[in-house]
Amino acid sequence: MAFWSNWFGGAKPPAASPRASFQDAGGGIVITTAQQLEEALRSGTVTASGAAVTPDSAMRVAAVYACVRIISGAVATLPLHIKRRVDERTREDASDTPIWTVLRRRPNRWQTPSQFRRMLQAHLLLRGNAYAMIVRSRGLVQELIPLHPDRVEVRQTDDLA
Known part of the structure; x- marks a missing residue:
């Protein structure tokens, strides 16, 4: 009973x-x-x-996974515009900069621009921040290496840089 x-x-x-x-x-x-x-x-x-509830455990929920996938995919398909500040109110197109070429053609050796942007957007949605290390050669940007937000420690210098 x-x-x-x-x-x-x-x-x-x-x-x-x-x-x-x-x-x-x-x-x-x-x-x-x-x-x-x-x-x-x-x-x-x-x-x-x-x-x-961690970002990893949340991604095991179908609704969370679908939302992150759809939002990240949508952001990755948006047009990419890089602007240069001319003065306080004016901005001009800066498609002649090396960073534009890297972002538009090949951010790193193993990701397409779409994959790179999807990954950074997913990091932003799940962890609140997204980071990429800039790899330079002779002062020019060569690659952007995505960094896991949980393994990055942000420090602000005394001069607020």
């Missing part, structure tokens, strides 16, 4: 408690230390069920 009482709304299983060490503030989490902030940023968001 316990089976039927459980089946029709009798006993309910105990609710899972969040596994993270953050304090729940009724609708959110309170982060009180730098270590908790780093843990939250590195491990994903803890849901009410206690499961951490």
Whole structure:
């Protein structure tokens, strides 16, 4: 009989408690230390069920995967325009720059321009930032190497550069 009482709304299983060490503030989490902030940023968001949601685990959900694929693909097909600032209000076409050629023809040895732009847009959607390392030879841009956002540490210098 316990089976039927459980089946029709009798006993309910105990609710899972969040596994993270953050304090729940009724609708959110309170982060009180730098270590908790780093843990939250590195491990994903803890849901009410206690499961951490990371960009990688989110991509296992068909709807998230489809959205990222469609948005990244759409952005990759948009026309690419590089502008040079002439003065405060005026911009002119800068298609004569080496970076335009790299972005338009071959960003690196293993990706087409579309693949490169799709990857950067997916990084932006899932992780909030996208980075590429500029490879130069004799001062001219030769390649753009995509960098994984989780492995990049941004530092700002004292002169705000």
